[in-house]
Amino acid sequence: MEAQQVFTIKQTAELTGISEDTIRYYEKISLLPRAERKENGHRIYRQEDIETIQLLSCLKKTGMPLDEMRPFLGVAIDADPGEFPELVERLRNHRENIVSQIASLQQVVDFIDMKLEEGRYRRNCSDGSGNDAALTSPSAVEEPVAKPVSAVQMTYFSVPAKAGK
Amino acid sequence: MEAQQVFTIKQTAELTGISEDTIRYYEKISLLPRAERKENGHRIYRQEDIETIQLLSCLKKTGMPLDEMRPFLGVAIDADPGEFPELVERLRNHRENIVSQIASLQQVVDFIDMKLEEGRYRRNCSDGSGNDAALTSPSAVEEPVAKPVSAVQMTYFSVPAKAGK
DNA sequence: GTAGAACTTGGAGTCGACTCCAAGTCAAGA
DNA sequence: TCTTGACTTGGAGTCGACTCCAAGTTCTAC
Numbered sequence: 001m002e003a004q005q006v007f008t009i010k011q012t013a014e015l016t017g018i019s020e021d022t023i024r025y026y027e028k029i030s031l032l033p034r035a036e037r038k039e040n041g042h043r044i045y046r047q048e049d050i051e052t053i054q055l056l057s058c059l060k061k062t063g064m065p066l067d068e069m070r071p072f073l074g075v076a077i078d079a080d081p082g083e084f085p086e087l088v089e090r091l092r093n094h095r096e097n098i099v100s101q102i103a104s105l106q107q108v109v110d111f112i113d114m115k116l117e118e119g120r121y122r123r124n125c126s127d128g129s130g131n132d133a134a135l136t137s138p139s140a141v142e143e144p145v146a147k148p149v150s151a152v153q154m155t156y157f158s159v160p161a162k163a164g165k
Numbered sequence: 166m167e168a169q170q171v172f173t174i175k176q177t178a179e180l181t182g183i184s185e186d187t188i189r190y191y192e193k194i195s196l197l198p199r200a201e202r203k204e205n206g207h208r209i210y211r212q213e214d215i216e217t218i219q220l221l222s223c224l225k226k227t228g229m230p231l232d233e234m235r236p237f238l239g240v241a242i243d244a245d246p247g248e249f250p251e252l253v254e255r256l257r258n259h260r261e262n263i264v265s266q267i268a269s270l271q272q273v274v275d276f277i278d279m280k281l282e283e284g285r286y287r288r289n290c291s292d293g294s295g296n297d298a299a300l301t302s303p304s305a306v307e308e309p310v311a312k313p314v315s316a317v318q319m320t321y322f323s324v325p326a327k328a329g330k
Numbered sequence: 331g332t333a334g335a336a337c338t339t340g341g342a343g344t345c346g347a348c349t350c351c352a353a354g355t356c357a358a359g360a
Numbered sequence: 361t362c363t364t365g366a367c368t369t370g371g372a373g374t375c376g377a378c379t380c381c382a383a384g385t386t387c388t389a390c
Contacts (some may be wrong), residue, residue, distance in 0.1 A: 010366075021349055024368090029347095040356055042367055057188045063228045066347070088281065104226045105270070106262050112260045116253065148184045159222050175336075186379055189338095194377095205386055231377070299333055 006044040009035075016053040023053065031056070031066055031073065060097060169211055174200075177210045181218040188218065196221070196231055196238065227263055 013020045026032040032052070035043040045053075052073065059069050071090055150160075178185045192208075196216070201245040210218075217238060224234050236255055254326040 001255050007239050008366080020367095022347085025348060028370095038369095039301060040367080041369095042356090058269060061266065062273050071328075089278050091280060095274055095281075098277075099224065099272050102267050102270050102274075104223065108223060108227050110262055112256050112263075114184075116256060162346085173336080184379085185337095187377085190378060193340095202338095204340095205337080207386085 001097055004046055007050065009043045009045070010031040012050060012053065015050050016025075016057055016061070018057055026053075026056065029066070031069060056086055064094070068094070171211055172211045172215065174208045174210070177215060180215050181222055183222055191218075191231075194231070196234060200218065227266070229259070236311065261295070262297055 007015065009023060012018075013023060016023075018026075023032070032049075035045060035049065038044055055072070056069060060066075060073065063076050085140060172180065174185050174188060177183075178188060181188075188197070192199060197214075200210060216245075220237070221234060224237065225231075232297065293329055
């Protein structure tokens, strides 16, 4: 806890993979708190700042808009879990979003796999509206059940299964 | 195959969850082929068009930029799997992207779960640079190994584990 | 035959997330 | 002393992906 290492914005950018400009931008829009400065005004970052930015980068990868990241960071400063019920709610919601995003992605992976080993069967990559197989059936992703196949999906990249060229 | 049902753009929008404007926009930028028209010039869509748009919507959910969707659709028109090795390559790449995206998302879910049941342990939500635990260790996602915990990640939303308020 | 809905087009506007730029400060080195 | 490099700031520009608009046509119902 004594004489903690500090980093310049350039080093921070290198360590986090987020560009200097973007880090300043995040500070500008108050996504990040105003960084500490040296006497000359230069920003300095500590290990925990690095990790905060890495968390941002991680959330970014999940496609979360910057505005939605705020609660994650805002609370980090002076936190207490039970004291923020609406925040817990938000977390729960976001968790659900991510889980269904994973399901969506998994379906695309399945789709690609099918395409790669040449069209066999295919379940629909349906969206929220209507019944969602991935949510209603438990082992939906694992079990290769022959389901009614979408014509288009059977067609992509595959030698026409029923229609001659 | 006779007297196939056709849909207006409005119906198509309702069926796919993609707005009329966006469908026209996709046509304008040639992401979708020019739709058939009735004598009066109105667009008409068939079942396979609906499914094409649904596939777009699905890819969109995975965060794929519109430009990257083109190969998926371009080939759909007159396809043959083995004949497009570079396309297969593209598919493979995209598959890898999605898989690592899923890993990233899964880490965020883990993180949230930990937060929800109050900080216990935490592995780093690291990005591409550096060693990637999710890729090097096989059962990384499943097995709850106690790893060096990121200070920040331990801090979010949790009653400070070591630091008093 | 007239109102209203449903469409068409081209083009402009918006929004999020950067990315770039100019002008300035400051410290270290040839 | 002068240059170079690393930074600062505010603001402008860019890019992707829509989203909206105005003007015009066509179909349907009263």
